[in-house]
Amino acid sequence: MADSYHHGNLRQALIDAGVKIINENGEENLSLRKVAAACGVSHAAPYAHFKDKDELIEAIKENVTERFMEKLVDAIEGKPTADAAIIAMGRAYVTFFSKNPDYYIFLFGKQNITAHLKMNKEYKGDYPPFLLLRRMYLLHLEQNGLEKTVEEQEIELIKIWSIVHGMASIACMKGVKSSFNWNDIDERLLT
Amino acid sequence: MADSYHHGNLRQALIDAGVKIINENGEENLSLRKVAAACGVSHAAPYAHFKDKDELIEAIKENVTERFMEKLVDAIEGKPTADAAIIAMGRAYVTFFSKNPDYYIFLFGKQNITAHLKMNKEYKGDYPPFLLLRRMYLLHLEQNGLEKTVEEQEIELIKIWSIVHGMASIACMKGVKSSFNWNDIDERLLT
DNA sequence: CAATAATCTTGACAATGTAAAGATACAGGC
DNA sequence: GCCTGTATCTTTACATTGTCAAGATTATTG
Numbered sequence: 001m002a003d004s005y006h007h008g009n010l011r012q013a014l015i016d017a018g019v020k021i022i023n024e025n026g027e028e029n030l031s032l033r034k035v036a037a038a039c040g041v042s043h044a045a046p047y048a049h050f051k052d053k054d055e056l057i058e059a060i061k062e063n064v065t066e067r068f069m070e071k072l073v074d075a076i077e078g079k080p081t082a083d084a085a086i087i088a089m090g091r092a093y094v095t096f097f098s099k100n101p102d103y104y105i106f107l108f109g110k111q112n113i114t115a116h117l118k119m120n121k122e123y124k125g126d127y128p129p130f131l132l133l134r135r136m137y138l139l140h141l142e143q144n145g146l147e148k149t150v151e152e153q154e155i156e157l158i159k160i161w162s163i164v165h166g167m168a169s170i171a172c173m174k175g176v177k178s179s180f181n182w183n184d185i186d187e188r189l190l191t
Numbered sequence: 192m193a194d195s196y197h198h199g200n201l202r203q204a205l206i207d208a209g210v211k212i213i214n215e216n217g218e219e220n221l222s223l224r225k226v227a228a229a230c231g232v233s234h235a236a237p238y239a240h241f242k243d244k245d246e247l248i249e250a251i252k253e254n255v256t257e258r259f260m261e262k263l264v265d266a267i268e269g270k271p272t273a274d275a276a277i278i279a280m281g282r283a284y285v286t287f288f289s290k291n292p293d294y295y296i297f298l299f300g301k302q303n304i305t306a307h308l309k310m311n312k313e314y315k316g317d318y319p320p321f322l323l324l325r326r327m328y329l330l331h332l333e334q335n336g337l338e339k340t341v342e343e344q345e346i347e348l349i350k351i352w353s354i355v356h357g358m359a360s361i362a363c364m365k366g367v368k369s370s371f372n373w374n375d376i377d378e379r380l381l382t
Numbered sequence: 383c384a385a386t387a388a389t390c391t392t393g394a395c396a397a398t399g400t401a402a403a404g405a406t407a408c409a410g411g412c
Numbered sequence: 413g414c415c416t417g418t419a420t421c422t423t424t425a426c427a428t429t430g431t432c433a434a435g436a437t438t439a440t441t442g
Contacts, residue, residue, distance in 0.1 A: 004437090004438095005389075005390060005391085005436085005437050005438060006388085006389060006390070006437080006438055006439075007389080007390080010389080010390085031428075031429060031430085032429075032430065032431090033428080033429065033430085034429095041389095041390070041391085042390065042391045042392075043391090043392095043429090043430090044390080044391070044392080044393095044431080044432085045389080045390050045391075047390095047431080047432085048388070048389050048390065049389090052430075052431075053429095053430065053431090108360065158358065159354060161357065162353065162354045162355075162356075162357030162358045162360075163350060163353045163354055163357060164353075164357070165353075165357040165360055166352065166353030166354060166355070166356040166357025166358075166360065167349065167353045167357075169299065169353075169356055169357065169360060196405085196406050196407060196420075196421060196422090197406080197407060197408080197419090197420060197421075198420080198421080201420080201421085222397080222398060222399085223398075223399065223400090224397075224398065224399085225398095232420095232421070232422085233421065233422050233423075234398090234399090234422090235399095235400080235401085235421075235422070235423080235424095236420075236421050236422075238400080238401085238421095239419070239420050239421065240420090243399075243400075244398095244399065244400090
């Protein structure tokens with residue numbers, strides 16, 4: 001508990017406040033001091049929970065990634081085939097970032113996903129959304145009785161990932177208005 | 192001319208200095224004051240040429256995009272078919288950003304390409320590299336005697352663009368080390 | 383209950399973006 | 413050539429920011 005001096009759960013409060021600020025004002029308006037102020041603590045209080053600003057940002061990224069994963073999992077749920085699941089996942093992927101361009105920029109822009117991954121020690125491909133896609137892809141091979149070499153799998157996986165990720169990237173360029181409706185992804189894109 | 196007070200060509204010098212800083216120290220180390228210092232002028236001198244930091248950044252982006260375009264055009268040159276040209280362009284695209292992840296982050300990260308495009312008034316799809324791809328794609332349809340509706344064209348174009356852009360994006364995640372060699376793009380990815 | 387650790391505040395500092403006011407150089411009209 | 417306006421640059425100033433150090437306050441643990 002605690003009201004006065006000790007906040008009680010400042011760490012999580014800082015993360016939430018950070019997400020809120022990014023949502024409402026974009027990443028460029030996220031400062032340690034504002035986040036602290038939003039939580040009603042002094043400007044140096046965050047240093048009890050995060051080494052520096054980057055560490056706060058990484059924590060926020062994990063938080064956003066979690067919610068992202070929830071959307072992907074939701075999209076997959078109940079789909080009859082792996083193919084349908086992959087398409088649904090692709091749609092959810094693009095839709096998520098299309099609705100929240102700030103999240104895309106925040107997650108993949110600037111200091112990149114790299115730092116995020118490095119923080120999880122020895123990243124070797126286990127970015128949660130990518131893992132999910134791989135699971136679905138292997139299921140797809142199984143369900144369709146397909147045999148592929150590891151290299152072929154790798155290429156196809158990256159291909160699918162790239163299409164979806166690239167589309168999300170483009171969808172986030174608000175200036176780009178094509179006749180294409182990003183909320184209604186054509187299956188041709190994913191097969 | 193001019194040594195003492197008037198620099199002579201400060202605007203271009205600032206852009207060049209900015210590119211250099213991004214190359215050597217990454218975007219996070221690019222500050223107006225450092226750029227000014229690198230040019231041997233006072234910290235407020237840039238304001239005679241750029242409204243604010245963003246405007247300097249946009250100018251730098253244009254500069255980088257120009258060199259990017261040169262690589263793409265070089266890659267296309269001398270290719271016998273449009274198909275070969277598109278593949279070569281895709282390789283050049285990924286290679287460019289793979290070699291300069293800082294450029295990718297700089298161009299597409301953070302404040303996004305959006306601002307860049309907005310600045311060129313009413314962007315309606317004429318991002319130079321994309322225009323180039325469209326030209327090659329239309330040539331590809333022509334050379335292969337293919338008939339496509341505008342919508343189909345749009346989708347295929349975005350698909351190709353997304354693959355290449357997405358691959359470049361992934362290639363820039365240094366943490367991701369797949370068995371895939373980004374400098375030797377498999378044709379399967381682009382056909 | 384005492385000591386240690388965790389958490390938070392206050393105060394300070396350097397770096398940064400930006401604005402205002404003034405200095406210097408250049409351009410064109412006389 | 414000279415004067416005047418304009419473009420360019422400097423200086424000064426200020427608010428914001430990330431970060432650190434020293435200290436205050438609370439929690440925890442032996």
